[in-house]
Every structure is written in structure tokens, then in C-alpha cells.
Amino acid sequence: SPSSPAPSKPLYLCSPFVEAALVKGNFKTIVVLPKYVDVMEWVAVNVFDFYTNLNEFYGVISECCTQQSCPAMSAGPSLNYTWINQDRKSVNLAAPTYIDYVMTWVQNLLDDENVFPTKSGHDFPQSFPATIKHVYRQLLRVFAHIYHAHYPQILHLRSEPHFNSLFAHFLAFGREYQLLDVKDVRGAANAPVGTGMLWERWTEMGILDA
Amino acid sequence: SSDKSKPADYVYFERSPAGFSDDAVPRAKAAQLKLEHFYKVAVDAAIERNARRVELERKLQADVMMSEERKLRHLQQLGRKESTFLRLRRTRLGLDDFRTVKVIGKGAFGEVRLVQKSDTGKIYAMKTLKKDEMLKKDQLAHVRAERDVLAESNSPWVVQLFYSFQDAQTLYLVMEFLPGGDLMTMLIKYDTFSEDVTRFYIAECALAIEAVHKLGFIHRDIKPDNILIDKDGHIKLSDFGLSTGFHKQHDSSYYQRLLDSANSVQPPTAAARNSVMVNAIHLTMSSQDQIATWKANRRKLAYSTVGTPDYIAPEIFQQKGYGNECDWWSLGAIMFECLVGYPPFCSESTHETYQKIMQWQHYLAFPDDVHLSREAEDLVRRLMTSPDRRMNADQIKNHPFFCGVDWDAIRFIDAPFVPNLRSITDTSYFPTDEIDQSPAEASVASAGGAQDDLAFLGYTFKRFTISSQAF
Ligand SMILES: Nc1ncnc2c1ncn2[C@@H]1O[C@H](COP(=O)(O)OP(=O)(O)OP(=O)(O)O)[C@@H](O)[C@H]1O
Numbered sequence: 001s002p003s004s005p006a007p008s009k010p011l012y013l014c015s016p017f018v019e020a021a022l023v024k025g026n027f028k029t030i031v032v033l034p035k036y037v038d039v040m041e042w043v044a045v046n047v048f049d050f051y052t053n054l055n056e057f058y059g060v061i062s063e064c065c066t067q068q069s070c071p072a073m074s075a076g077p078s079l080n081y082t083w084i085n086q087d088r089k090s091v092n093l094a095a096p097t098y099i100d101y102v103m104t105w106v107q108n109l110l111d112d113e114n115v116f117p118t119k120s121g122h123d124f125p126q127s128f129p130a131t132i133k134h135v136y137r138q139l140l141r142v143f144a145h146i147y148h149a150h151y152p153q154i155l156h157l158r159s160e161p162h163f164n165s166l167f168a169h170f171l172a173f174g175r176e177y178q179l180l181d182v183k184d185v186r187g188a189a190n191a192p193v194g195t196g197m198l199w200e201r202w203t204e205m206g207i208l209d210a
Numbered sequence: 211s212s213d214k215s216k217p218a219d220y221v222y223f224e225r226s227p228a229g230f231s232d233d234a235v236p237r238a239k240a241a242q243l244k245l246e247h248f249y250k251v252a253v254d255a256a257i258e259r260n261a262r263r264v265e266l267e268r269k270l271q272a273d274v275m276m277s278e279e280r281k282l283r284h285l286q287q288l289g290r291k292e293s294t295f296l297r298l299r300r301t302r303l304g305l306d307d308f309r310t311v312k313v314i315g316k317g318a319f320g321e322v323r324l325v326q327k328s329d330t331g332k333i334y335a336m337k338t339l340k341k342d343e344m345l346k347k348d349q350l351a352h353v354r355a356e357r358d359v360l361a362e363s364n365s366p367w368v369v370q371l372f373y374s375f376q377d378a379q380t381l382y383l384v385m386e387f388l389p390g391g392d393l394m395t396m397l398i399k400y401d402t403f404s405e406d407v408t409r410f411y412i413a414e415c416a417l418a419i420e421a422v423h424k425l426g427f428i429h430r431d432i433k434p435d436n437i438l439i440d441k442d443g444h445i446k447l448s449d450f451g452l453s454t455g456f457h458k459q460h461d462s463s464y465y466q467r468l469l470d471s472a473n474s475v476q477p478p479t480a481a482a483r484n485s486v487m488v489n490a491i492h493l494t495m496s497s498q499d500q501i502a503t504w505k506a507n508r509r510k511l512a513y514s515t516v517g518t519p520d521y522i523a524p525e526i527f528q529q530k531g532y533g534n535e536c537d538w539w540s541l542g543a544i545m546f547e548c549l550v551g552y553p554p555f556c557s558e559s560t561h562e563t564y565q566k567i568m569q570w571q572h573y574l575a576f577p578d579d580v581h582l583s584r585e586a587e588d589l590v591r592r593l594m595t596s597p598d599r600r601m602n603a604d605q606i607k608n609h610p611f612f613c614g615v616d617w618d619a620i621r622f623i624d625a626p627f628v629p630n631l632r633s634i635t636d637t638s639y640f641p642t643d644e645i646d647q648s649p650a651e652a653s654v655a656s657a658g659g660a661q662d663d664l665a666f667l668g669y670t671f672k673r674f675t676i677s678s679q680a681f
Binding site for chain 1: 216217219220221231246248249256263285289290292297301
């Protein structure tokens, strides 16, 4: 797969890529809850869209995200995410396997009438907010891995304005509805999430609200 | 700009698609286009949602008689409708959600059937269009235009589109069902209309055409078969298959370029750039200017030759470009047919018709055995004339032939023929006996890749309706 010499700073933090954006202006316009609208429906449709759009881009990158290229679900120089399996044991998975699990799991939730109701008269379950937070955390990991491990490929495919805007929108939305914990965005001090820095840079630049 | 103005961390990156599979670049392009489309729609939806709320708030505020409690209930009701609309976006509609009652029409790329939505029991007309046929015949831009006219309009003169969706082979347009059939069928039945009846239909058509023009579209194919009759006997326009909007998506060559750019390596000039140029989408809601600019950009002339000729204006055949006046010519030809019983240039062959239209000065004649009032003949002649002399909407409305017509109320008066319907699924005004009722055979899955799919971007549509009828 295509590669280029690794600079000291990740490419996604460097100019001109860090400021590349499809969507200009404050995300508030499309993030705030429309007046009188049910917050559950609003969060549900937005999560649905984030998943669909992220899946679209990962679908393109996936040929470069293999067992060989990505034997771990990395998101920073010293950070590999682990997957909690059915026995509640934390296991190391190759990134493509990990992401496949995440995407399949989210797709199944979206298709589950008991979790994401679509028929009239069906309500959201009590557990919906907790489920959404869980989904959001896993989608953040997929973004974080793509930034950390596949940003050169995003650049080769000229997709950085699009991918940046999608991620910035995702972060803005997650913040507005408290779907993201700061510790998940930044990671631990000894194992920072690469995109934590991006979040800071975008906040400094005014792309995201402080 | 020089390198001195670049930030210290400015990085040059040599872009190359070399390490990817053949499919990766077009798929990346598709993902980008989908995301662009997504954000455009998101911004538009936010603007529209906002407008609906502001409108209701203003209306309630102006109502001094209504209690605060009731006002709040109205606002909450709007909120529920908006929420239902959001839910509809997550709902994957498919063919299974509709049950066919009867096939009521056939077209070049598919058929029109009367259907019932399984969960709500609501009745619709569903038009199916075969993707491969459309790709083969280069009809994409046309169908795109149809979907857009129907989707953008809230006009009572245009058939409403409620849903559109697609599967691998087919596009589906789910529209309101107009049970009264079409004007062609009616003309076949009555042969000619009196001047009073003609006045009614032509006046309604004039308003309908004006409404389409106000949306920024040219219909280009107005003919009696596209003038549908609703349950009360009033007309609506349908079949925008040939209508040309001013969106660049309606231009067939636009698709070709889209597909080409997705298929090929970037042009060398683009490859040399370090940063990617995008048409940024601005998240501003308040800007009337932006909407105005966008609308103004649609006001380009359209060039191309189309369709069956009887009602088509001569300038359309001359590759010189034309404006929306062409629809007024068609109205003249329809009016002629209503009064005379056949269209002005009807001939043995389409070729002959075409030649007569080109030399309309010689061939436009009223038969001696039909008596027309002076006003009627004058109006037809002022519609069927060269584009620069043709009447516009306002002139038409003020023409003596329409003396006494209440333009604001015509849709609310009693129509000359009101369909006599026994049920909401009554299809007696459609020639269903002449149409093969056997279910369409499942077509073999085409091997269309990312490129083919790209051409059908933006077809999935769900209408927001205040009247919750659609849900
Ligand atoms: N919304 C509707 N309600 C009732 N009948 C309809 C509706 N839309 C279409 N029809 C019937 O189906 C017939 C064919 O529809 P339409 O003209 O839209 O399709 P088409 O023939 O495929 O178009 P084209 O002229 O581009 O080939 C119409 O003449 C009309 O009788």
C-alpha cells in the first residue's frame, strides 16, 4: 500500500491538512436540537448518519487495513484498543477484525426495532442513552484508528476535507449531547489518543467550540 | 502565494493512487460525493425545519384568541411531526412496504401502479424505472429532473412525491394517486370540448405551468397525457421526465463527467496541487442571498432535442437554446386540440409532424368546419408563434378569452367533469384492461459497480408533510 516518510508530527496535525474542510462555519447549525423535536429521534438519526458516512469511508480504506498492516487496533504510538469478548475478557484483535466487529455490532443495533424503533408507536428503550454512548465510543475508536494508521491513504485519495469535516461534526455532536468522555477523546497520559491532539488543534482554531 | 507565507509545519505530500486497487479511486470519489450530498441536504433540512417552526410561531403569536396552552399544544404537535419525519429517515423503505392493487400505466422505462402502503393502508401511485434501461438510453438527467420537480414542489398544480427509493435494479417514485385519469383519455372520450370547458382546463394548465416555471423548471413535454385529473376534477401536471431544471445534475453530460472523473486518475494539474480544492458547504441558515444566488444560477438556457413532437415548440428542435416560453407553445397546441379535436400538426408520421412544426407559419390553420370564437383563435395564435412574440403568463391571464376567470379561485370552483368514484382504489378512469397485469419479472441483477450507483445518488427521498397524510 502507498506510504510516505513519517514526519515527526502526524500528517493530520500539519498544515494544510489540519485545516482542510468540506464544511465551513460553526457546526451548531446542524448540531443543536431543533426546537420541540424529541432528543431521542434527533440523536438516533444523527448516529445513524455518522455510522453510514463513516462506513462509506472505511469501505474505501479497508483494502489498506489488513491483518498484516494493522495487527493491532492502534490509535496512537503507544495505544492499542482491546476488545471485550463474550467472556468479558479483554482481547487484542487486528484492526480490521476489531472494526468489523464494531461495524457489524452497530449495524445490528440500527436494524433492531427494539433498540432503534422505526415503526410508528414504538418507543425508544430505557437503555437507549447508554447504548448510544457505547456506540459513540466505539465509532470514535474507528475514526482514531483511521487517523492514526491510514491518514496518508486518505490524502492519496484526496478525501481529507471530507473526512475531517465528518470527524469534526462527530466530535461537535458528541460534545453537545455528552456522548463522549474527555478521557475517551484524549486517552490516558501514558497512552494518548492521536486524535486527541487534533481535537485540541481544532478547538484552538475555532472549528470546534471550547 | 510564496513559501514564506506558509506555516512552519506546512507539509508537501506527494499524492498518488498507485498503491490502490482500480476500484479505490472511484469509490473514494463516490464516498466524497455522498458526503457532499449529505451536508447539502442537512443544511437545507435545517433551513426548512426552521422556517416551518418560525412560520407556526408567527401564526400562533398573531392569534390573540387562542389560549397559551393550546398554542403550546400546536408547537408540540409540530415537534412530533418533525420527530416522525426524522424517524422516517432511518426507515428503509422498500418494495415490501407496498402492495400492488393494479397496474394503471405503462411507460418507456417501467410502469405506474396503484399501490397501498402496508402499515398505514394509504393509497399511492408508484412509478418504477429500470436503472439499466435509463443508463443505456442516457435518461438519467431526465429522471433526476422528474424527481427534483416532484420533490421540491408543494404546489397544488404538481403531482406530489411522497417517497422515492431504489434497489439495485430499479428506482421507485411513490406519488399521490390521481384517480381521474388524464386529459388525453378525456379527449378520447369527448372528442372536443366546448369553449367553456376548454377555458377551465387551459386556465388551470396555465396556472400549473406558471407554478412549474416559478420552481425554476421548464417542463418541455406538456401534453394531454401528462395532465392528470384529481378526485375533484382539477388538474395536476406529472411526468417531468423531460423537464429541464437548472441544476447541473440535470445535465446528462454532468453525469458523464462525474463518472469519468471517478474512473480516471486525476488530471495532471490537480495532481500537482498539495491541497484538495472543494466547494465548501457553508453552515449558514439565515442567508436569503445564498438561496437567491442558487436559484439565479438555475436560470440558464437548456440545449437539446427531445421527445414526441406534436406539442413541442419549434425552437426546441433548433439547437439554439430556448427558455420556458416553449411550454406556452405546448399549451396553445393543447388548446387547439381541445377545440378542434386533434393537434395542429398531426400527421401520418412523426417526421411529417416535425416538418410541419418547423414550418408552422405555413401549416398552422384552423379547419373551416369548426367554429371558434375570435378570442379563442387569437389566444392560440399568440401562443403558437415565434418565442419573441409569444405571450407570457401575465399576458395570457389578461387575454380576453379568459374574461371572467377568477384566477385565485379556479382550483376551488366545481370542475366541469368530476370523476365518479366508488372507492379510493377505483381505477375505472384508467385503461387497465389494455395493460398487462402480470407482475413484472424480477430482472437479473446487473453488475453495476460504484460508478453506476453514483449516478443514482440523491434519489432517496421522504416528504415532510404537515398533513401527516404520508405517514
Ligand atoms: N400520480 C398518478 N396518479 C394516477 N395515474 C398516474 C400517475 N402518474 C402516472 N399515471 C398514469 O400512468 C401513465 C404513465 O405515466 P407517466 O407518463 O408518468 O410515465 P411514462 O409514460 O413512463 O413517462 P414517459 O412519457 O416519460 O414515458 C399516465 O399517463 C397516467 O395515466
